[in-house]
Amino acid sequence: MSPSPGRRPVLHLVAAARPNLPKLAALWHALHEDGLPAGPPCRVVLLHTGQHADPAMFGDHLADLGLPEPHVSLGVASGGGGVASGGGGVPAGADGHAGLTARTLLACAAHWRAHRPDLVVVAGDVNGTLAAALAARQLALPVAHLEAGLRCGDRAMPEEINRRAVDAISDLLWAPDEATAARLLAEGHPPGAVRAVGNAMIDSLLRNLDAARARPLPAGLAPGGYGVVTLHRAANVDDAATLAALLGGIAAAARRLPLAWPLHPRTAARLAAFGLAPPPGVLALPPLGYRDFLGLLARARLVATDSGGVQEEATALDLPCLTLRPSTERPVTLAAGSNRLVRPEGLAAAVAAVLAGVWPRARPIPLWDGGAGRRMRAHLLEFLGAEPVRSAA
Ligand SMILES: CC(=O)N[C@H]1[C@@H](OP(=O)(O)OP(=O)(O)OC[C@H]2O[C@@H](n3ccc(=O)[nH]c3=O)[C@H](O)[C@@H]2O)O[C@H](CO)[C@@H](O)[C@@H]1O
Numbered sequence: 104m105s106p107s108p109g110r111r112p113v114l115h116l117v118a119a120a121r122p123n124l125p126k127l128a129a130l131w132h133a134l135h136e137d138g139l140p141a142g143p144p145c146r147v148v149l150l151h152t153g154q155h156a157d158p159a160m161f162g163d164h165l166a167d168l169g170l171p172e173p174h175v176s177l178g179v180a181s182g183g184g185g186v187a188s189g190g191g192g193v194p195a196g197a198d199g200h201a202g203l204t205a206r207t208l209l210a211c212a213a214h215w216r217a218h219r220p221d222l223v224v225v226a227g228d229v230n231g232t233l234a235a236a237l238a239a240r241q242l243a244l245p246v247a248h249l250e251a252g253l254r255c256g257d258r259a260m261p262e263e264i265n266r267r268a269v270d271a272i273s274d275l276l277w278a279p280d281e282a283t284a285a286r287l288l289a290e291g292h293p294p295g296a297v298r299a300v301g302n303a304m305i306d307s308l309l310r311n312l313d314a315a316r317a318r319p320l321p322a323g324l325a326p327g328g329y330g331v332v333t334l335h336r337a338a339n340v341d342d343a344a345t346l347a348a349l350l351g352g353i354a355a356a357a358r359r360l361p362l363a364w365p366l367h368p369r370t371a372a373r374l375a376a377f378g379l380a381p382p383p384g385v386l387a388l389p390p391l392g393y394r395d396f397l398g399l400l401a402r403a404r405l406v407a408t409d410s411g412g413v414q415e416e417a418t419a420l421d422l423p424c425l426t427l428r429p430s431t432e433r434p435v436t437l438a439a440g441s442n443r444l445v446r447p448e449g450l451a452a453a454v455a456a457v458l459a460g461v462w463p464r465a466r467p468i469p470l471w472d473g474g475a476g477r478r479m480r481a482h483l484l485e486f487l488g489a490e491p492v493r494s495a496a
Pocket of ligand 1: 120121122154155156157160161181182228229230231261262335337367368369372
């Protein structure tokens with residue numbers, strides 16, 4: 104497909120939740136790279152659905168990542184935990200996945216009925232990703248899925264349903280590695296739709312690492328002298344007994360190594376509701392900005408996490424990663440050597456293994472090289488029938 108002659112194609116980049124931002128930033132910067140002969144090849148609109156609305160969960164990350172304030176804010180906040188979220192026109196309600204998805208679907212459809220872009224780019228696997236992709240396809244707008252093809256096989260995770268559904272309806276599927284692209288082809292997606300572009304998270308990591316390392320660490324932490332914890336998955340934090348078991352593992356680990364734990368709002372709310380608290384030896388922190396978190400990670404001894412993006416960042420940093428989940432949609436990080444799936448009761452032993460120096464080093468992953476943004480740009484310009492652009496570099 105191609106826009107009418109002489110008109111620059113219009114691209115809508117959909118940002119719903121915090122983890123979408125570093126991925127979209129990779130594409131944003133590739134489209135606004137210095138030295139493009141005729142300026143940006145597309146008009147790029149950043150559209151914020153509102154799923155994450157607190158400044159600490161969204162707005163504070165924009166400047167770190169070099170992104171502008173969203174050009175469009177739909178104001179559809181998540182509120183499934185019953186904790187009020189800030190943000191805009193549509194009030195948060197305790198209506199869970201269905202409510203957030205439905206409200207985002209309606210808001211996107213209303214916007215795109217009035218303003219039709221040439222391509223909608225959605226990222227990752229959050230509820231806002233699915234809602235936006237579905238709204239676009241229902242209006243016959245083409246959709247690109249940034250971070251396509253990931254599968255953990257656990258259909259109890261909302262993210263697994265979201266990523267499978269978004270892949271099924273997307274016109275362009277951007278996979279972070281060759282094996283993931285091969286899986287999409289095996290699922291029957293047309294070869295022209297699928298491209299192994301590399302990992303957009305790693306584009307942002309490489310772009311920001313020096314600045315992140317220059318950030319001060321939270322008081323009491325010294326480089327190499329602490330571990331990082333992050334936890335927010337519904338399966339880990341929404342059930343009191345499961346969360347208490349995780350706290351037991353974290354407490355045992357903290358007896359071997361001081362831990363810093365930036366608390367996700369969902370986790371903070373559940374801890375409070377269940378009358379639980381981070382154990383001694385754990386420095387609880389508020390959600391951190393992109394560079395502050397990356398700086399914390401880059402100088403840590405290890406990370407224990409249930410986040411997908413953190414598994415990738417840890418692998419790129421060759422940081423031992425103890426993944427507190429029964430499965431991962433990023434098996435490439437297991438194959439790289441430094442990420443392992445760990446049960447709560449095995450956490451202290453894993454920390455001891457890291458401290459004893461018997462943890463594997465990470466092998467570099469092909470295409471995790473800072474070039475994902477340019478590869479996505481090339482594919483979308485081919486799709487739009489626009490002139491290809493050559494970078495100065
Ligand atoms: C199904 C889905 O989309 N889950 C994604 C969502 O999980 P996350 O747990 O953030 O899911 P929600 O967006 O539903 O938010 C959960 C709860 O966190 C609180 N909250 C959230 C955002 C905010 O700005 N302020 C606030 O207070 C609210 O109580 C909300 O109800 O984002 C995570 C990253 O953070 C992603 O890894 C998850 O895949």
